[in-house]
Amino acid sequence: MNLLTIDTPALIIEESKMNANIERMRNKAKSLGVTLRPHLKTSKCWEVAKRQLWTAQGPATVSTLKEAEEFATHGVKDIIYAVGIAPQKLFRVAELLRQGVDLKIILDNVQSAQAVSAFCQKQDLPIKVLIEIDCDGHRSGLKPNDTELLAVAKAICSPARLVGVLTHAGGSYDVNTPEALSQRATGERDGICTAAKRLREAGYDIEIVSVGSTPTALSDTDLTGVTELRAGVYVFFDLFQAGVGICNIDDIALSLLVTVIGHQKEKGWVITDGGWMALSRDRGTANQAIDQGYGLVCDVNGKLIEGLFVSSANQEHGIISARSGNNLHLEDFPIGTRLRILPNHACSTGAQHPKYVVVDRSLEVKEIWDRFYGW
Amino acid sequence: MNLLTIDTPALIIEESKMNANIERMRNKAKSLGVTLRPHLKTSKCWEVAKRQLWTAQGPATVSTLKEAEEFATHGVKDIIYAVGIAPQKLFRVAELLRQGVDLKIILDNVQSAQAVSAFCQKQDLPIKVLIEIDCDGHRSGLKPNDTELLAVAKAICSPARLVGVLTHAGGSYDVNTPEALSQRATGERDGICTAAKRLREAGYDIEIVSVGSTPTALSDTDLTGVTELRAGVYVFFDLFQAGVGICNIDDIALSLLVTVIGHQKEKGWVITDGGWMALSRDRGTANQAIDQGYGLVCDVNGKLIEGLFVSSANQEHGIISARSGNNLHLEDFPIGTRLRILPNHACSTGAQHPKYVVVDRSLEVKEIWDRFYGW
Numbered sequence: 001m002n003l004l005t006i007d008t009p010a011l012i013i014e015e016s017k018m019n020a021n022i023e024r025m026r027n028k029a030k031s032l033g034v035t036l037r038p039h040l041k042t043s044k045c046w047e048v049a050k051r052q053l054w055t056a057q058g059p060a061t062v063s064t065l066k067e068a069e070e071f072a073t074h075g076v077k078d079i080i081y082a083v084g085i086a087p088q089k090l091f092r093v094a095e096l097l098r099q100g101v102d103l104k105i106i107l108d109n110v111q112s113a114q115a116v117s118a119f120c121q122k123q124d125l126p127i128k129v130l131i132e133i134d135c136d137g138h139r140s141g142l143k144p145n146d147t148e149l150l151a152v153a154k155a156i157c158s159p160a161r162l163v164g165v166l167t168h169a170g171g172s173y174d175v176n177t178p179e180a181l182s183q184r185a186t187g188e189r190d191g192i193c194t195a196a197k198r199l200r201e202a203g204y205d206i207e208i209v210s211v212g213s214t215p216t217a218l219s220d221t222d223l224t225g226v227t228e229l230r231a232g233v234y235v236f237f238d239l240f241q242a243g244v245g246i247c248n249i250d251d252i253a254l255s256l257l258v259t260v261i262g263h264q265k266e267k268g269w270v271i272t273d274g275g276w277m278a279l280s281r282d283r284g285t286a287n288q289a290i291d292q293g294y295g296l297v298c299d300v301n302g303k304l305i306e307g308l309f310v311s312s313a314n315q316e317h318g319i320i321s322a323r324s325g326n327n328l329h330l331e332d333f334p335i336g337t338r339l340r341i342l343p344n345h346a347c348s349t350g351a352q353h354p355k356y357v358v359v360d361r362s363l364e365v366k367e368i369w370d371r372f373y374g375w
Numbered sequence: 376m377n378l379l380t381i382d383t384p385a386l387i388i389e390e391s392k393m394n395a396n397i398e399r400m401r402n403k404a405k406s407l408g409v410t411l412r413p414h415l416k417t418s419k420c421w422e423v424a425k426r427q428l429w430t431a432q433g434p435a436t437v438s439t440l441k442e443a444e445e446f447a448t449h450g451v452k453d454i455i456y457a458v459g460i461a462p463q464k465l466f467r468v469a470e471l472l473r474q475g476v477d478l479k480i481i482l483d484n485v486q487s488a489q490a491v492s493a494f495c496q497k498q499d500l501p502i503k504v505l506i507e508i509d510c511d512g513h514r515s516g517l518k519p520n521d522t523e524l525l526a527v528a529k530a531i532c533s534p535a536r537l538v539g540v541l542t543h544a545g546g547s548y549d550v551n552t553p554e555a556l557s558q559r560a561t562g563e564r565d566g567i568c569t570a571a572k573r574l575r576e577a578g579y580d581i582e583i584v585s586v587g588s589t590p591t592a593l594s595d596t597d598l599t600g601v602t603e604l605r606a607g608v609y610v611f612f613d614l615f616q617a618g619v620g621i622c623n624i625d626d627i628a629l630s631l632l633v634t635v636i637g638h639q640k641e642k643g644w645v646i647t648d649g650g651w652m653a654l655s656r657d658r659g660t661a662n663q664a665i666d667q668g669y670g671l672v673c674d675v676n677g678k679l680i681e682g683l684f685v686s687s688a689n690q691e692h693g694i695i696s697a698r699s700g701n702n703l704h705l706e707d708f709p710i711g712t713r714l715r716i717l718p719n720h721a722c723s724t725g726a727q728h729p730k731y732v733v734v735d736r737s738l739e740v741k742e743i744w745d746r747f748y749g750w
Contacts, residue, residue: 008461009750041690063652063691083691084636086383086648087711108637111710132637139692140637140646170689261459262483262507262515271515273461277438278750281656281723314545315416315722316438316458317514335486336462347690348656351727354749373748374729375384375653 001365003300003357004338008259009278011353012340013048013369014302015360017253018235022052025217025234032223037061037080037210039232042347045356046074047369052235058102061212061230065092066375072101080104080210082166082230084132084140087115094125104208106166108132108141110148113155120160129156130164130208131199135191136171136184144194150202164208165199167192168230172215176245176289185221188213193225218246236346239296243288254349255298255340257357258318263330269311270320270333274341276313280348294318295341300363302340310341376740378675378732379713383634384653386728387715388423388744389677390735392628393610397427400592400609407598412436412455412585414607417722420731421449422744427610433477436587436605440467441750447476455479455585457541457605459507459515462490469500479583481541483507483516485523488530495535504531505539505583506574510566511546511559519569525577539583540574542567543605547590551620551664556594563591568600593621611721614671618663624671624679629724630715631670632732633693638705644686645695645708649716651688655723669693670716675738677715685716 003012029036038052041063049071053060058078062068068079069092077100085093085105096103105127107113113129120127131152134141142149156162169188175181188211196206211223212230223229236254237247258274276294285292294310297320308328312319318341322328333339343349350356351373358367378387404411413427416438424446428435433453437443443454444467452475460468460480471478480502482488488504495502506527509516517524531537544563550556563586571581586598587605598604611629612622633649651669660667669685672695683703687694693716697703708714718724725731726748733742 005463007464007467007750083648084646086634086636088380088634089382092382109710112637115710134639137642139689139694140639259461259463261461262487264509264515267512271459273458276723277726281658281720282651283656283658314514319514335484335490345656348651351652352748373727375382 002363003257003359004363006257006357006365008257008338009274010257010357011350012255012257013356013358014253015358015366017251018048019051021234021237021251021253025231028218029229032229034223034226035059035228037228037230039063039230040067040071042232042235043350043371044373045369045371046071048235050074059228061232064375065089066372068096068101068103070372072096072099078102080106080130080166082106084108085112085116087112087119090116090119093127094123097125097127104128104130104163106130106132108152110151110155113152117155117157117160124159126159126161128161128163130166130210131162131195133165133167133192133195135167135188136169138170141167144191149195149198153199153202153204162204164206164210165192165195166210169211169213169216172213173244176243178220178245181215181219181246182221185216185219188216189221189223189226196225214241215244215246233346238346239292239342239344240284240288243285243290249296249304249342252342254346255302255342256295256349258339258341260333260335260337260339262335265330268321268328268330270328270330272318272320272339273316274318275316277315278352279310279313279318279341279343280345280352282345282348284344292344295343298340298342300338300340377738378632378734378740379738381632381732381740383632383713384649385632385732386725387630387632388731388733389628390733390741392626393423394426396609396612396626396628400606403593404604407604409598409601410434410603412603412605414438414457414605415442415446417607417610418725418746419748420744420746421446423610425449434603436607439750440464441747443471443476443478445747447471447474453477455481455505455541457481459483460487460491462487462494465491465494468502469498472500472502479503479505479538481505481507483527485526485530488527492530492532492535499534501534501536503536503538505541505585506537506570508540508542508567508570510542510563511544513545516542519566524570524573528574528577528579537579539581539585540567540570541585544586544588544591547588548619551618553595553620556590556621557596560591560594560596564596564598564601571600589616590619590621608721613721614667614717614719615659615663618660618665624717627717629721630673630677630717631724633714633716635708635710635712635714637710640705643696643703643705645703645705647693647695647714648691649693650691652690653727654685654688654693654716654718655720655727657720657723659719667719670718673715673717675713675715
């Protein structure tokens with residue numbers, strides 16, 4: 001089996017690039033003196049996850065309880081579920097704890113803290129809780145100096161236990177210079193350390209001080225006071241991360257293998273079987289300096305074809321055209337030609353696929369890896 | 376089990392609305408005097424598909440060979456695979472034919488016609504072919520008057536057999552008045568009838584004259600000369616179709632059940648566990664008269680809450696805010712509140728989920744239906 005014979009569309013992992021990306025983040029965490037807690041939401045695949053993890057038991061980050069449950073079946077024990085807990089999900093949390101998984105949850109309000117505490121009392125279960133901190137106003141969490149911070153801590157009652165604070169500099173996705181990224185990383189560190197300090201001064205034992213986003217993790221910073229770093233999309237990278245400036249296009253380990261199925265001569269379009277169902281609807285680069293459409297175009301070997309992009313996509317059709325002018329020679333792309341599309345966003349493109357096809361510096365298929373989905 | 380106890384995010388079908396949508400399209404096809412060939416790509420679910428089909432054997436339309444294979448296992452025989460064939464996919468087509476499935480394929484160029492003919496000769500297999508016609512310049516197909524049309528027909532050699540012409544007025548998605556839709560439907564009919572006439576005059580036996588898109592199918596038109604109508608998204612409808620003007624928001628049968636997990640008081644945000652992983656990245660309404668963000672907000676009973684929308688989404692977080700002003704009272708949405716989000720696009724939101732939860736005018740769960748994915 002090779003990339004000239006397998007059916008398309010198919011999602012391809014270039015293993016050597018993935019391994020290099022994993023190594024880069026591991027070295028970065030080491031140089032920063034913090035524990036790396038990889039976010040496994042990008043791949044939802046044990047074969048990828050186990051290469052990212054420091055030990056087979058973790059530490060790991062997940063975005064759904066389904067991920068926690070799946071990775072727990074492979075023996076991962078130390079997990080943070082890094083999305084604010086919805087109280088009705090506590091039964092699934094309890095089940096994982098009873099299986100011996102050291103699953104930690106997060107929350108950012110008194111009401112959730114009370115619900116968790118009441119549940120723990122009723123079930124006689126010591127759930128570990130981190131308070132979510134908002135370091136840049138992009139989503140959830142309490143501001144580091146929020147007056148409610150101590151009220152939330154106080155509402156986490158035994159046997160529930162406050163063990164740490166967690167933040168995610170999602171705002172770092174909006175910048176694209178090393179200076180701005182470094183500033184965001186510093187803001188992320190300062191925010192979380194302020195919150196940790198306030199809680200410690202109030203008498204709480206804050207073991208975990210957790211930060212993370214791929215852009216801030218890879219930027220120039222000093223993480224004194226932080227205990228661990230979370231990051232996910234670095235495992236594959238994508239055009240969005242290249243636009244942020246923390247990887248090169250050549251580092252992107254994920255691509256969609258497609259086949260040319262038609263042309264529109266007047267318009268200079270090459271039409272493929274890789275539509276948005278296979279690429280996802282993610283247009284994350286639309287607001288970056290370079291809008292990459294639905295993705296950049298490589299030949300079957302993964303070599304970038306300059307000047308082309310997927311300019312439009314329907315459910316099962318991708319339209320490739322020249323970014324400017326009429327320099328697209330349709331005769332170079334006869335029916336049946338195989339191309340590889342670099343995606344805007346590895347997390348959303350991955351989500352469209354039940355499996356990854358793994359290759360390594362050649363067209364030969366090394367392995368097929370299953371990917372799960374759902375909640 | 377009911378919508379207050381099942382885990383979230385969960386994709387909900389309101390069965391009575393779905394049935395009414397199915398009935399509406401069936402009556403429309405009847406009044407137009409054409410056969411309805413439902414497109415099954417929207418649901419990828421046999422329980423939905425069997426309700427759309429006229430008989431358990433078909434006719435049906437699919438967008439992938441995976442759909443053809445899945446629905447064939449349930450006994451569907453008369454299928455058009457309505458995406459231009461990639462030659463390497465012919466082995467899977469052949470396998471379905473050998474199983475007794477009357478699978479028809481489409482193409483729009485001489486090179487594909489030659490590849491199909493060569494394959495059919497080698498395999499001694501009579502694959503039925505339709506030529507794809509481009510009625511509005513939005514994607515694939517030959518223009519009705521294209522000089523290549525007869526060359527493509529000629530290149531389809533026995534045992535391959537030209538049986539018809541097919542077009543899809545995808546451009547109808549860009550308009551939003553009954554007059555404009557009616558004009559698109561007329562253009563779709565005129566285009567396909569012109570192509571059919573030219574082929575018949577050249578001596579070809581054109582049995583199938585196939586048109587279809589949900590907006591043109593439901594608009595005011597006369598389909599004289601057309602034999603069949605294809606449409607898919609009508610089964611659920613969505614905010615995009617409401618924006619086009621061919622359904623009411625109250626007709627939308629698909630919604631995402633979510634739970635409130637937090638608030639940002641200063642910003643007036645309600646944060647839920649329904650992010651883009653569950654809603655999809657589809658922002659199809661962004662270019663319509665009303666941009667619906669990532670979706671409109673209903674209470675758990677499905678009653679629209681005026682003035683709210685999902686203004687932003689991360690992977691597992693949805694942010695609900697007031698469309699204008701500060702009229703969002705966070706105290707109305709305590710932690711744990713369940714809401715239902717109407718999606719922009721039923722096809723892409725559906726694709727994010729392994730199953731549908733079926734309810735009917737109450738919160739009780741009637742059934743759980745599996746949904747497949749992949750290619």
